Amino acid sequence: MKRLSRRSTPALGHRPPEQTAPDGRPSGTSAPLLVVDDLATEFATPGGPVLALRNAGLVxxxxxxxxxxxxxxxxxxxxxxxxxxxxxxxxVRHEGSVRFDGEELLTASxxxxxxxxxxxxxxxxxxxxxxxxxxxxxxxxxxxxxxxxxxxxxxxxxxxxxxxxxxxxxxxxxxxxxxxxxxxxxxxxxxxxxxxxxxxxxxxxxxxxxxxxxxxxxxxxxxxxxxxxxxxxxxxxxxxxxxxxxxxxxxxxxxxxxxxxxxxxxxxxxxxxAPLMPYTAALLRSTPTVDKAPGTRLHTIPGEPLPPERRVTGCRFASRCRYAVERCLTTEPPLAATPGGRGYRCHLPLDGTAAQEALAANLARGRTAAGLAVTETDVVRGA
Amino acid sequence: MKNGLRSIAAPRSARLLAFRVARLAAVLLIVTLGTSLLIDLVPGDPAVAIAGETASDAVIAAVREQYGFDQPILQRWWEWTASVVTGDLGESYSTRRPVTTLIAERLPVTIELTVLAMLFTVLVAVPLGLYAAYRSGSWADRAINAMTSALIAVPSFVIGLVLVLAFAIGTGWFPASNWTYLDESVPGNLSAAFLPALSLALVEIAIITPILRADAVATLENDYIALARAKGIGTARLLFRHVLRPSSISTTTLLGLALARLFGGAIVIEFVFNLPGLGSLLITAIRSNDLLLMQGLVAFIALIYVVANFAVDLLLVKLDPRVAAE
Structure with missing residues (x-):
């Protein structure tokens, strides 16, 4: 049976957080209730299989x-x-693993x-x-x-x-x-x-x-x-x-x-x-909040959402991302994890200098590696 | 039209009911007028049939006048209807016995066949349709579909003949013909009724199973079915308690029609199995040119038909509390 997705990356999200007792020793008692690992879901449709979910992991x-x-x-x-x-x-076809209270659900009767x-x-x-x-x-x-x-x-x-x-x-x-x-x-x-x-x-x-x-x-x-x-x-x-x-x-x-x-x-x-993934940042900018000054224009994310079933070689958000560089189009960003229990899929996390350099370069060219037009005013307004 | 305004102001369900009653009356009117026309449509002269082939012209003319065959159709219809309303369907020409008595004698057999066939239909078509929907696309669904498509093309009397060959003449499990009355022997009665009822039911099963399946497939897509599944209830409970009722509108309509159709179909099947029901009575009436008996039988069968449909209409309102609430 063909795999739904390459298991190239570990499950997104932090590994099960180390449970620590007050004295600092791992307690090791309470396993997480739900552990989803590299879950993929595919629907058979008249037009062929549609991959609606890929590489999903959470704890x-x-x-x-x-x-x-x-x-x-x-x-x-x-x-x-x-x-x-x-x-x-x-x-419907699932792949990966959903463990609930230690029991695998995907293969349960x-x-x-x-x-x-x-x-x-x-x-x-x-x-x-x-x-x-x-x-x-x-x-x-x-x-x-x-x-x-x-x-x-x-x-x-x-x-x-x-x-x-x-x-x-x-x-x-x-x-x-x-x-x-x-x-x-x-x-x-x-x-x-x-x-x-x-x-x-x-x-x-x-x-x-x-x-x-x-x-x-x-x-x-x-x-x-x-x-x-x-x-x-x-x-x-x-x-x-x-x-x-x-x-x-x-x-x-x-x-x-x-x-x-x-x-x-x-x-x-x-x-x-402090979002690390440009998509999260863009989503935040497009959300109205009370602490934004009256009259602040809400940002919109340019372009259309990529349908989940579409196959792309690089980052799935690259076509709409103003940080996108050549690598984003050619290489799928692996799942990266931080010590703080955070996970992200991005070559240019927003806490690094690489992202700012890429943005500056895209602004200088007036467009991203994916061809998305970016101007100074967009960034000022949005940031 | 003087109560037109009032009927518009009346609740929707009341207007609907009035409309159905009016339709019921109209159908009965047309059918009885049609049966009154029989005298002009049936080949041969009924007066000759009653008086006998050898009777003189004067006798035939007297008979014609006595039975009112010479009167215009509206007149004949009116006289017949007026006596029917009092419960008198007249006297059979051939047997000299009241038509109502003849019907009452034969009716239990036809009713039993109809009810049994209806029972078989519901007991088989409902689980089959629900299961096919639940497993839509599976080999079981396709097998059920192939079976019902094949059956639907075969008339019930052909099925009846095949069943007789296989299970009566072939294996001897059931009688090929002859009726056993319920008060003679219950097992004997059921054994005699089984094959004819089954031949009637198979056609209805073939009609109703795919209809219920299609509606149930649509019902299964609903959120409330996802919620019911998320409660962890079993498949049988899910199908019968949650899927069946919202999927049963077309099926109920069809079952109402089936009831009427089975009643008519029983007439043919009774002939195949040689059973003493209304069907064989009707055929006797036709053969002996017994006009009044024919007229009474046809009107009676039509009445059963429209009343069954009327009952279904009422039932449909009951099925959906949202309709009743209006």
């Missing part, structure tokens, strides 16, 4: 939160659904996955208008997972469901249990989806753009609710968003995706303070 310890950001189509959803192995099996789904790993989906079953009452939808995994009587399950609805701040929970999804607002439905996800107290919660489809006014409420339950129950959480602002204050670690790859990762604050 998530118990109770920690990881943010995954990137533009639409960068492979964020494919990443979380691949971790959960929730993509319909036909025509379907029966084994059903034991893990809902009970140990749960998911909150993007659009609450389409993720609840239109023909079933809310009570049925909440108790279903409970009764699948726990030895509860119908009354006990009903009682749990009631308390779950209370815990996600749904007024009149007893009445709501008897209602159908179409009788509720989007924000309320997403709370119910959250209640379903946390019903069996999973160890890992995957939230795939949980607020994208909601009104701005309820977005914060839903995110707060997720954070509350995450910390209260000590769940590990992966929070996927295209919105940096959503993940910046709510996650410990951050992974930035571009064109089916994780291009930068590390502690959230460190990555946002």
């Amino acid at each position: 998530l310890p118990q109770g920690r939160t990881l943010g995954v950001v990137g533009e639409s189509g960068s492979g964020k959803s494919v990443l979380v659904r691949s971790i959960m192995r929730l993509l319909r099996s036909r025509g 379907n029966a084994r996955m059903r034991k893990i789904w809902g009970d140990r790993i749960a998911m909150v989906f993007q659009d609450p208008m389409t993720t609840l079953h239109p023909n079933h009452r809310i009570g049925f939808q909440i108790t279903e997972a409970l009764r699948e995994h726990l030895p509860l009587s119908p009354d006990e399950a009903q009682d749990r469901a009631l308390r779950l609805l209370e815990s996600v701040a749904i007024p009149e929970p007893a009445r709501r249990l008897r209602q159908y999804p179409h009788e509720m607002s989007g924000g309320m439905r997403q709370r119910i989806v959250i209640a379903i996800a946390i019903a069996c107290a999973p160890d890992l919660l995957l939230a795939d753009e949980p607020t994208t489809a909601l009104d701005v006014t309820v977005q914060a409420q839903v995110l707060d609710l997720l954070s509350l339950h995450q910390s209260r129950r000590g769940m590990a959480m992966i929070l996927v968003s295209h919105d940096l602002a959503v993940v910046s204050s709510r996650t410990d670690e951050l992974a930035v995706m571009y064109s089916g790859q994780i291009v930068e990762s590390g502690p959230t604050a460190a990555v946002l303070d």
